Amino acid sequence: MTNKAPWASWAPLALSGLLANMIGIGIGRFSYVPLLPLMIDGGWASASGAAQLAAANLIGYLLGALAAHPLAVRLGASRVIRGAMLALLLSLLGCAPQPALPWLWLWRCLAGATGGVLIILAAPHVLGRVPAAMRGRAVGLVFAGIGVGAVFSGFVVPAFGATRLQDAWLALAACSALAILYAWPRFASDDLPRPAAGGSLLPRGAMLALLCAYPLDAIGYLPHTVFWVEYLVHGLSLPATVGGAFWAVFGAGAALGPLMTGMVADRIGFRMTVVGCMACKAAAVALPLLSASLPSLFVSSFMVGALTPGLVAVASGRVVEIVGPAAHQRNWAMMTFLYALMQALGGYAMAALYGALHSFDLLFAIGASVLALAALIAGLGGRAGMHASARG
Template identity: 30%
Template sequence: MTAPAWGRIMEFYSGLRMDSPSGKALGLRTPTLRWQVLCAGICALLLTIGISRFAYTPLLPIMRNEAGLSYLAGGWLATFNYVGYIAGALLAATTAKLSAKYLYYRVGLVLGVLSTLGMAMTTDPVIWSALRFLGGLSSTAGMLLASGLVLNWLMRHQHKPELGLHFAGVGLGIMLSGAAVALMAPFLAWDEQWWAFGLLAALIFLPAWFWMPVPQALSTQAQAMSLKPPSDRTMNLMVATYFCAGFGYVLSATFIVAILEKLPLLTGRGSWVWVIVGLAAAPSSFAWDRIARNTGVVGALIIAYLLQIVSIVLPVLTEHAGLNILSAVLFGGTFVGIVSLTLTQVGRFFPANPAKAMAKLTLSYGVAQIAAPAMAGYIAAASGSYSGSLEVATVVMLLGTGLLIPLYLDERAHRAT
């Protein structure tokens, strides 16, 4: 695409305002309803996580076959995406002003669209790496910045400070990317599929842009819904246990498709495996909010960690197709809940700037996502299977569950008072 064409795209996006002709023509107005704000957050996740980040997962084998992407280059593209995500988390963690976070959120949406479209325009691994980095950077707009902005609006308007519905966008995004590739693959080449994802991202962009409200300082009444700031001990435990969750997540996410594709029932249907994970993930965050109301947030987290351990162990213990599909369902049904519950909790600890606190935890989660695959690669090369990596993931998740126990005891003591 030529420079003037890029310029016209940027001019269009920069002119999108509620009072602009574009906004009025589309019938979009300043958000005043809870469903509008939640829709903006979900669309931000669909764009930046479901498309900009996760579309690469089911498209990877197609790009290997059709675009000449090597195994080594494919691994590097994934690494650059994670590095971009951590860079975005660092930016969010070091930014205090709400106005700046809102600006970064909007920039992230634009980057999500442009980095997706850009993947179709080249076969240069260096340019692809830069685009995947930008795609990872945009992911923080949905996962961190949108989460903080939605939580800010909910608390300002005296709604329950829960992000379960918002984080349903992660599961919907996974389901969207997997189903889209499965349906497009028989008819479209690899670059045409990236074009299709880019156009879809541009459509989803609109509600994510227009319906996300400008953040404002919390009122005294809204601040009363927040939690007492945690001690250093509590924060350190949360960071450590979230690292363990990131470790378990990335190993399962990396190998679940490869493991299930070896089963006769699902051979050659890796995209549909991703859909199974998304189908389980989409309603799970909402369900975990309900569980947390009865057990407490940390109690719900302990249950989620234990179920995810089961999802990791099943492929090690058996090759039974049904049990391995159950593993995918349990994985999808737990990892989004763990993210949702953890980030919502830390956001309520720091209501004035929830995205900054969320970003600090996300850094530990992100470091695990870089370290774990590298370790898994060495184990797989030495053993010839994924079992050793999954066994290590099980141990790490058990450690994370143990770290939750003192937090659970603190939570019970607080609920009793």
């Protein structure tokens, strides 16, 4: 395959990566946002029990991120990706019969683990088979699956679950099964060299800068992904329907963002795109501090939504730019695990801070400041496009 290969030669594989992220993160993880109130209203779980199920998914995500690379080294990435997709489907089916809370906890933990595995392994599997000149577009397509799944869940869950919650779980499972049918044959080969298990534990240069900057985004985006609707409804006294509409705007941005940032990366390079994404995201998070008008809130919702998976996409591409395809998976796994860990710690800290001070402005200020710091750090280390740092 040459750098001038037509899109039809790599797009089906990239679409399979999109579907893997769609079911692993967009459905397996983000579908729980619209499911949560329905589960409480339907008597499936108390408010505290529903929160425990959300925590179960996060714990599973951490475990999956930790296990993904060792499993791929031992078994091959294709087998692990296929197994994770099937496990995700099983987790959705396991939740459908309205089981007891401990049983639901196990299935939600499994769903989180599959998401951690798929977000780490799907992109390297695709990018190692795509021409260098097309990697920005390809990685954008792969990570667009996160937003596509979130938008899909936002429509399917209320439509099917309003009268019978089991139908929502089954509808999500049916969609996941169709995605697996398409993606399965395209994850059949491990023709690339199997990633090495060893390597330096501490990256250097540009890879170290990226490793320090990227997990900071896990704190910077929390005000919008945890407190945004709460801010709109209770902080600004807007109707709940308006809060839901702005969450849909966030989801639409998440579906389009990776495609946009990927195309930009093909033009100006991944390094400048990562720095630009972090800087623009800092401004978008800070925008409510300057104006609470509906146009400003719309821009903030869309931009943070777009730059959430959009930044994930170009950060993954930046890893390839620095260390090369062979070391991509190991370094990407390390970054994803640190991101998940920082997200968990930052989420608890911000929740405690809000509980004590009830200040949305403080949360937005912290998020924007952390993202601005991340942009500065990500710009360090030079171009580093010669695959010289942090080889796996």
